[in-house]
Amino acid sequence: MIVEIGHFALVLALATAIIVSVLPVIGVYRRDANMMAVATTGSLVMFGLVALSFAALTWAYVVSDFSVKNVWENSHSLMPLLYKYSGVWGNHEGSMMLWLLILVFFSALVAVFGRNIPETLKANVLSVQAWISLAFLLFILFTSNPFVRLDPAPAEGQDLNPILQDFGLAIHPPLLYLGYVGFSVCFSFAVAALMEGRIDAAWARWVRPWTLAAWTFLTAGIAMGSYWAYYELGWGGWWFWDPVENASFMPWLAGTALLHSALVMEKREALKIWTVLLAIMTFSLSLLGTFLVRSGVLTSVHAFATDPSRGIFILCILAIFIGGAFMLFAWRAPTLKAGGLFAPISREGALVLNNLILTVSTATVLTGTLYPLALETLTGEKISVGAPFFNMTFGLLMLPLLIAAPLGPMLAWKRADLLGAMQRLWIFAGLALIVGLTLWYMQNGGPILAIFGLALGCWGMLGAVADLWCRGNFGKLPVMTSLRRLKGLPRSAWGTALAHFGLGVTVVGIVAASAFSTEHVVEMKQGQTVEAGGYSLTFDGFREAVGPNYTEERGHFTVSSGGATVSDVWSSKRLYTARRMPTTEAGILTFGLSQLYVSLGDPMDGGGIVVRIWWKPLILCIWGGCLIMMVGGFVSLSDRRLRVGAPSRKAKSVKPVMEPAE
Template sequence: MIIEIGHYALVLALATALILSIVPVIGARRHDRAMMDVATIGSLAMFSLVAFSFGVLTYAHVVSDFSVENVWENSHSLVPLLYKYSGVWGNHEGSMMLWLLILTLFSALVAVFGRNLPETLKANVLSVQAWISVAFTLFILLTSNPFLRLDPAPAEGRDLNPVLQDVGLAIHPPLLYLGYVGFSVCFSFAVAALLEGRIDAAWARWVRPWTLAAWTFLTLGIAMGSYWAYYELGWGGWWFWDPVENASFMPWLAGTALLHSALVMEKREALKIWTVLLAILTFSLSLMGTFLVRSGVLTSVHAFASDPSRGVFILCILLIFIGGALSLFAFRAPRLAAGGLFAPISREGALVVNNLILTVACGTVLTGTLYPLLLETLTGDKISVGPPFFNLTFGLLMAPLVVIVPFGPMLAWKRGDLLGALQRLYVVAGLAFLAAVIFFYIEHGGPVLSVLGLAAGLFLILGAVADLWYRAGIGKVAGRLAWRRLSGLPRSAFGTALAHAGLGVTVLGIVAVTTFQSEHVIEMKPGEVTEAGGYSLHFDGMQPGTGPNYTEDRGHFTIRRAGVAVADTWSAKRLYTARQMPTTEAGILTFGLSQLYVSLGDATKDGGIVVRIWWKPFILCIWGGAVFMAFGGLVSLSDRRLRVGAPRRKAKPAKPAAPAMEPAE
């Protein structure tokens, strides 16, 4: 009975969303406060109903109610409790429920924390959110109902996909969806503003916190997904330019551009039209990612659905929302004021270049992802666009960005001093290059161009530090005064520095792994030894093992350095009994920021086994840098200026004192 109640709650959520999508819009047009108040009450009610429905589905998984088809297909009584929870969204139907839950959560958050918004804008924003909720609730009820019953109920389930039985899956999809769906708020703000015809600095101030929150979660989600694939799939790679990976990366690139564009709009009331367009495109790319994953047009370990009817439904949602929003934009954009002017050499100019590079890079990834699909549709020919294309084009586009980023905070608004910025950063550039050469020498060489990559990463890190250094006046004023200036900087200044430094750390990790990693594929028998990364790996032999729902053969390796045992690790080949599906569990040892990665292959006829061994220097910098970027986003989000209303221009003092540095952002 509880399952039917959960299903009924979802139907009630649809009815609530339908009311919410119509009444507040009419109220905003009539300036009827009672009708506009429906937006707040309805958003909270809709979230409560969806949360209850999602809780019922979770309960069915936890108690292994195999009369529910979704539970039977994606669970097993012997699955550990953690994977019963994560199994809720480890399938198409459950993941769409998670999508809808987060969508209604953001609507409720706007309803609760949007008290400072104009009543008409808030009503329109929540109505647009409701339009999206209606579409996805209908999609779930009509094509992806997770509450379907089986009669008679099977005695046992088919088990969760073994590659998804990992703690990473419990973290990765919720974080990713918080980013994906979080951009729906930016989309709703853009559509609501176009409906009202009012877009100004206040609008940018209201949009920025939601953009920053979505970007932060998406950064963590992409990083978690990359690390999960790295250690769970046993392939030793951290990014393969898989189309589904690209589907999450494109909104991140567009969201990064939107974040910087909104800053320019807030400070200078410039780039209004461009910022609104980015808000629409960012969520449109999120919707496109949903279509790619669930339409069946892609074959990937990440893809869920292969039912063409579901793909057609999502394609219709895509066309309605993207086409409708862009049509509204085309109608309203000519009536919008262009905004303030600024010199090419200024902080605004640097942020514009940042936007251009990010959007062109996003377009490149989009082209490489969709071109094979379009070609196959039109001609029937199948081709693949792989890492060589993406690495070359994306790398060349992003190279100028890492050089430009440290200059942005050093330039003043409206008109900057490029020579002054160069004077502040030339020491930083010299130190970065020197450190890169030393790093290159310690790692015993490699491609000479890697020095430039290492220097670029270090330049980003040191440039972020230099920004805070000069703002505080360290070395120019007394220590106590410098400390007061540093501690008095707004939190967004520290958040920006952390995010830029995090990007530098990630660049360092990418360059170091790409350049200096080593790989060995050998056949080993018990007692044999091989070398990797300055360590000796002694293969001690294989042992059988069992888990709650699998059997495995485990290989034990002792790691020695200079003849002394320093660690040991297990690498395994598992067989999940319910699905009869094998997986590889890599043995990974961490030494500082580097890792030794051991993966088992097939057994040989003479009693040996194929072993793949990678030495990956500084690979943890890749994900550590992403964590730094996300933490920078959280620090910026804690800045009170992002949680209040529109900025007010301060009256100019009669005798302005020359500040030591431009106020931080």
């Protein structure tokens, strides 16, 4: 019964979506406040209904109702409770439900917090959101319905894919989708603005918090996914340039560009047309990502739902929304007036450079991801585009960006003195080089390029510190005054510094982990010892253990340094009983920011077992840096000026004509 209520709520949500898609738009056209108000109420109702529906599905998972096909396919009564919850989105239907839930969640947020947005703009934004919701509701109800029942009901479920039975599944998809789908708000704002034919700095102010929020969540989601892959996949890789990863990375790159261009637009009213285009492109890439992941047109190490009808359905959604938005853009953009002027060497100029590079990198990743598919379709020839290609092209493109990142915030708006900024920074550049060299020396060797890479990372970190240093005027004013100045800085300035600092930390992590990792692949018997990363690992043998829905063989290793035992680590091979599926659980030992990674391989003739041990220096910097970026995002989001709906005064001054409409 509860499941049927959920199903019914979803159908009701569809009906609501149709109403919200149509009425407010007519309301805007007729300047009818009541019809426009439907958008707010309707969006809230839609959120309530989808949330109810999602709750019903979750309930079916929690009580293990195997009469629901989706639950039967992806759950098991013995599964720990956490995985019953997270298992809801550990499959195609459920993950689309999560997608939808987050979409209507954002609509509801706009409805609640968008009080200061002019009524017409708000109505249009919510309608565009409803169009997207409508498309995905149709998709779920017609091709991926999670509420389908089975008769007779099976006694036991088929269990969730063991790889997904991890804490990672509980947080990675929600975070990722909060980012991915969050960009829908920017898209809706862009489309709504194009419909109204009016875009100004106030528009950028309304859009920026949503962009920032989505970007922050996407950063966290991607970083979390990367760490999950790292510890779960068992060979210590953390980024594979896999189509599915690229699918989430492209919106991130475009979203980062959007974040920066919206800044220019908000402060200087320049780059309007470009910002709108970027907002459309970012969400288009999110949709494209959904299509790539859900249709399975590309081969990937991640598996897909591969029902052709689903693929075609999403392709249609993709074509309608992206095509429609770009047509609207082509039609309306020429009517938008260009804004503020600036010299090439200025903060705006630096942000334009940032946008240029990020856009080109997005296009590069996009081409690399789709090229094999396009070539095969057009000529029948098969080629591969893999990690080596992306590492080279993307890496080269990132170089100028990383060099420029610390300079940007130092430049003044409108017209700046690059030399002056350089002078303020050269000490930090020198310091970066020294720290980079020291790190390199400490790691004994490694490719020469690594020095440069490390210096680049340190340059990013120290550049951010330098930014704060100069803003606080340290060294010129008494320390206390400087500290007070720092405290008085806008939160967005702190956010920028933190995010740029985090970027530097991530670069250091990537360079160190790629250049200085050591790998040992050895056959070990009980009692044998191997040296890795300055530690000795002794294999103590196996022990059997039983988990809730698996059994495992745990290999125990004692880790010692200089004869003294430092720690111990387990690395195991599991067998999930329901699916009869084996997995390995890597043993990971953290030393500061570095990790020792132990993974079990095949047993050999003679009783030994293949053991793979990696020493990964500074690898935690990769995700630590992302965390810092994320914190930067949240700090910036807490800026009073940026708070959702805050620019009310601005709204009034900019749009006086809208007032009488009430």
